[in-house]
Amino acid sequence: MTFEQFAEGLKAHAEKVPAFGKSIKFSFPEGAVVIDGSGEKTRVHTDDVDTDTTIISKLDHIDRIRKGDLNPMTAMMTGKLKIKGDMGLAMRLKDLM
Numbered sequence: 432m433t434f435e436q437f438a439e440g441l442k443a444h445a446e447k448v449p450a451f452g453k454s455i456k457f458s459f460p461e462g463a464v465v466i467d468g469s470g471e472k473t474r475v476h477t478d479d480v481d482t483d484t485t486i487i488s489k490l491d492h493i494d495r496i497r498k499g500d501l502n503p504m505t506a507m508m509t510g511k512l513k514i515k516g517d518m519g520l521a522m523r524l525k526d527l528m
Contacts, residue, residue: 432494434461441466442475449473453520454482459490484516486524 432440437457441464451468456479463479486493492511495501506512514521 432490434459434464434490437490437494438464438475438477445473445475447473451523453484453517454480455520455524456480456482456485457493458485458487459493461490482516484514484518484520486521487513487515 441457445466448468450471450473454465454467454469456466457464458479462477465476465478465480465482467474467476467482488506488511492501492506496503496506496512501511503512507514
């Protein structure tokens with residue numbers, strides 16, 4: 432999966448989710464993808480802005496987590512996934528993806 436495919440797929444799904452009052456950023460070597468649920472509706476963009484929660488990883492690791500091939504807790508414990516900010520919000524990601 433490419434960065435663009437990830438961003439477009441997330442955009443197609445996340446924009447159906449009601450606004451949740453916060454924002455989450457996926458930070459990859461290729462760039463950033465932000466799910467912004469702080470407005471009236473949820474939107475996804477690729478501007479690298481400050482957010483309530485930042486997920487730092489490689490695109491491949493996130494893709495493997497999304498497919499169920501990599502456990503998120505294992506990814507965190509092995510350093511493949513780092514979370515900065517609101518951990519509770521990070522736990523809600525499954526609903527957004």
